[in-house]
Amino acid sequence: MKPVVRGPEPVAAEVKALLDRRAERARARPRLEEETVLWMAEFPVGEEQYAIPLETLRAAVPLKMVTPVPLSPPHVIGILRFQGQIISALSLASLLGGRGWREDPAVLLVVDPGVGRLVALDCEQIPKPVGIPAGLVEEARGRSKGAVSEIVLPGLRQLNLLDLRKLMDRRAATGRP
Amino acid sequence: MNDPMLEQLVAGFVDESQEIRDRVVHQVLALEKADKVDGQSFEELARGLHTLKGSAATLGLSELADLAHRMEEVVLPLSGATGPLPARVADGVLRVLDVWMARLRAVAAKSEELPDLADSIALLQELDQPAAKSRPASEAPGKEPARKARSTKTEPAREAPALETDGPAAGDEATWRVGTRRVLALMREVERLRELRLRLEERRREMERALAQLSRLGILTETAEARALLMGVSRAVGADGEEASDIIASMEEGLKAISTLPVRTVLEPLRRSLRDLCKRSGKEAQLSVSGAELSLDRRVLEALQGALAHLLRNAIDHGIETPEERAARGKQREGALSVRVEQQGNTIFLEMSDDGRGLDAEQIREVALRKAIAPAEELSAMGTGQLHQLIFRPGFTTRDEVSEISGRGVGLDAVRNQVQALQGNVEVQSEPGRGARFILTMPAEMGSSPVVVVRCGEHRLGVPMVAVESSRMARAKDLQVGRTRVQLLHRDELVPVRDLGALLGFRQPEAPAEGQPLLVLKWQDRKLALGVDEVEGDRELVIRPMPVELRHLPAYQGAATLARGELVPIVRPDWLVNLERRGDAVLGSTRRALVVDDSLTARALHRTALESGGYLVHTASDARQALEQLRHSAYDVMVCDIGMPEMDGFQLTSAVRARPDLDAMPIILVSARESPAEGQRGAAVGADGFLSKRDCVSGRLVSEVAGAIARRKARV
Known part of the structure; x- marks a missing residue:
C-alpha cells in the first residue's frame, strides 16, 4: 500500500484558537516546586543532622582559635578574631539545650544569623553542601514556630533546619534556647 | 531645596558656619569683658558676621543673609569705641546667633518647622536704636568705620564674597569635607x-x-x-x-x-555657657583654661563635650556661691573655675575645679540614705572619699527642687557613663568651703593603650596600665591573713589583697603564696593588691569592644590582640577595685564542682548542667591545672574527661586518690565511648561514677553527681 502523506487536518477557527491557548498555557506552566533546590550546609550535632542556609555560612575555622572569657554565660565558649572583628564563639549544643553531643567539636562555623553581627558556632565536622527541595523547606518552616524545623528527606532521612536568627533572638530575649 | 548639589553645599555650610559662629562668640565675650577696645577682636567679629551674611546669600538663604546683615548693623557702629561691648548688645547678638544656627540646621535637615526669625529681628531692631548702644565712639562723628560703609541696609546681600567651596581646583592648602x-x-x-x-x-x-x-x-x-x-x-x-x-x-x-x-574646640564654647549660666543664676565666675592647645581624638572630644557641659552646670549651680555669700566668707566675689588638660603618655587627664563651697559629705550621706542609694550600714562605714563617689550614682542630687540649671540627678551619672564609654574614669576630690575638683582620666587614643598582660590559670588577661601603681612579689612578712580577708602592707599602708582568678570565678579565693606576683592597683581613691600567676609585661594594645553577647559583663573593658594574634580580655580597673560585689558573699554556701576537660564545648555543657543544678563550677583544661587547683581549693565533686592529652582521666583520678586530703571528694569520669570496660577501669582507680557524653546530654550528669556525693557522705 502506498503511503499517503497527510497534512494537518483542517480544523475550525474556534478549535484552533482553543488549541493555541492550551499550548500557550502548557508552555507557561511553572516548573514544579520540587525542582527548585535550596542549598544548605549540613553538619552533625551528636547523632542528629542539622542544616543552615549555605549563604549564611561565612567560614569554617579551627576551634583552637577561641579565647575563653571567664564569667561569660555558659553558652559562650569564648571569643575569636575574624576579619578584623572580635566575635563570640557559641556552643551550639548548649544553645539547643544540650541536645546532641557525640564527640567534641573541632571546628567553628562563622555564620551571619542576620542580626547585624557574625557569630561562630562549634561543630563536630566541616559541613557539606546539600540541595533540599524548596517545597520541603517551606513546608517545614511553616509547621515550626521555633528555631528548629524538622525535614524528612526521601529515604526517611531526617534533617533539622536551623533558623539562626530565631536561635539568636530567643537567646537574647529569654536567655534560654 | 531639591538640588542635590545645593543640599551638599548647605550641609557643608553648617559646619563652616559653626566654626565662624564659635569665633564670633569668642570675640563677643572678649569685647564684653575688655576694658579697652581691641581693634583686632572687633574686626574679627565684624568679618565673621559679614562672611555668614555673604555665604548665606550665595546659597540663596536670604532670610539668614538678612539676619546676619542686621547683626552687622547693630555691631558695626560700635567700632572704635573705647569701652566694653554693651551687655545688651552682647546678649542680643549671642541670642540671635543661636537662632541663626538653629534655622540653618533646620534648613539643612529639610525640617518643615523652621525656627521663627521675627523675635530675633525685633530684638535687633531694638538694639539698633542709638539708646541701646551706650558705648562711646572714640572717632570723629564723620569718620565711619570702614566696614560700615559697605554695610548699609540698602546693600544687596548678594554682593558679599562668594562662598568658599572645597573643590579639586583648589591648591595644596585646600580643605575637603569628608564624612x-x-x-x-x-x-x-x-x-x-x-x-x-x-x-x-x-x-x-x-x-x-x-x-x-x-x-x-x-x-x-x-x-x-x-x-x-x-x-x-x-x-x-x-x-x-x-x-x-x-x-x-x-x-x-x-x-x-x-x-x-585642638582641645580648645570643646573648651571655648564653655565660656559662652558660663556667661549664660552666670546671668541666669546671678552668680559671677571666670574660667581659666590650660592645655587648650593639645590635640586629641575627635571622638573623645565629641564624647566629652556633654560631660564638660554637665560639670560646668554642676559647678555653677552647686559649687560657686552667690557674690554676697562669697564676700561674707572672705572670698573674691567672682568665683574661679579652671579647666586643665594634660596628656601623660597614653593617658589624658582633664580636671575641672572650682573654688566654691565644695562637697558636704554628711549631706551626701543623708541624701543617699533618703533616696535608698545605699544601705544604712554601708553608708555609715563609708569614708569621705567613698561618700563623694556617691554623687555619680543614678538619681543622686542634693537639690530638693529641680532648678533651671540642674537638680534632676542625671548630670553626674551621665558624666560617669560618658567617660566610662571612653574606657575612662571620673573621680572627685573636695574640701568643704574650698571647692571641688573633678578629674577625668581617659586613654589618649581610642585605638591604643598601655596594658599589663598577666597570666592567671589558663587565662591571659590585660589590666590597663593607667590603674597599675606598681608590681611586686608577695612576702609573708608583709601579708596579714585574717579569717575573711588578706591585707598587704605596702608603703606603710594596708591594702586589701584579692586573687584575680577568684574574682573572675575560675578558682577559689586564697592568700597569695610566697613570691607570687601582685599588681598594686589604684583607682578612684581605692587600692587593691591583685594576685596573679605571672606578669608577662606591658604592651601597647588596641582595645576593641567585646562582642554583643559579652558586653553586659561588667568585668571587661574589651579585648585586644597580642602580637601573635591571640586575643586577651582587658579587665576593667573599677570592677577590680570594687570589693563590695554581691557574688563574693554567697560563695561559702554553694556546692562547688571542678570540671576538667580539654574541650571548650564539654566545659560549656557541663557548666550549663551543673550551674542549673545549683553548683558553683570551676573549670580546668587539663589534669595539671586541675591538680594545681585542687592543691589550693576544696571541691564537693570533680567531673573529669577520660580522653585528655598528656595525663588522662584515669591517671588524674589515681593522682587525686593518692592524696588522703581529697579522699572524700567524689569523682565522675566522662567518656565519649559507652564502654563498660572503661567504667570498670575507672572504678578500679577510685572513680565514683562513669558517664558517657550521651548520658550527660540526656540530663543524667546532675543526678549522678548528687548520687555520688550522697554515697560518699554515707560512707563517712
Missing part, C-alpha cells in the same frame, strides 16, 4: 592592616621554626636547597613586614592628623 564614617572606616582598615602585619610576622617565625627543624634532622646536604629557599623567603617576608610597618605607621600618623582636634 566621619568614612574616616572611621579607614581607621578600621588600618587596624586590620596592623593585624595582617602581625600575622606576617607570625608566618616568618613559622618559617624560622621549619628551618630549625630541618637543621635538627641532620640531613643538611639533602635539604640544603630547600633550606636556602626557605631562608630567602623568610628574609623577604621579614623585609616586607618591615615595609608594611612603615606604611602602617605613616597611615596612622596621617589619620591621626585628620582625626584629632
